[in-house]
Amino acid sequence: MPSSPTQNQPKPKPGLTLWFNRFASRAAHFTGTPWVFVTAVLSIVLWAATGPLLGFSEVWQLTVNTGTTIITFLMVFLIQNTQNRDAVAMHIKLDELIRATRNAENSLLDLEELTEDELDQFRNTYEKLAEKARQTQQKKKTAA
Structure with a gap:
């Protein structure tokens, strides 16, 4: 264990x-x-x-x-x-x-x-994921 x-x-x-x-x-x-x-x-x-x-x-x-x-x-x-x-x-x-x-x-x-550049890469990735999630949420609201 x-x-x-x-x-x-x-x-x-x-x-x-x-x-x-x-x-x-x-x-x-x-x-x-x-x-x-x-x-x-x-x-x-x-x-x-x-x-x-x-x-x-x-x-x-x-x-x-x-x-x-x-x-x-x-x-x-x-x-x-x-x-x-x-x-x-x-x-x-x-x-x-x-x-x-x-x-x-x-x-x-x-x-x-991590370095600032490495942190920026992670931040950019998560900003894109957040934007995609907001768009999906917005589509669900307009479809309802």
Whole structure:
């Protein structure tokens, strides 16, 4: 009996990659909570309220500019890591659905590895199939 794809799951990556993946997942989950959003809004409101007290000084402006720049810079990498893993997981799931579906076109497995020209060829083929299906549907409607 052939082994199923779930029996051949890869082992977790050791070291820094595993640590970063876990950290990025937890950070993305945490920063996506309503409490973090409320905290961010309250921080900006507090910062804005202290403006008149500090005379809208350069230090006052630099504080929020530096803080938001650093947070944004770091979040880009966390979000990209999360998106990369989510995209890979989605492709694996779609590949499994294609593989397991009877009469599916198995050449569509792993399309994300193709060049732009190869993808264009597939797109053109499926655009023609879609157009043919629409024409057939239209003929059925007019005949009814």
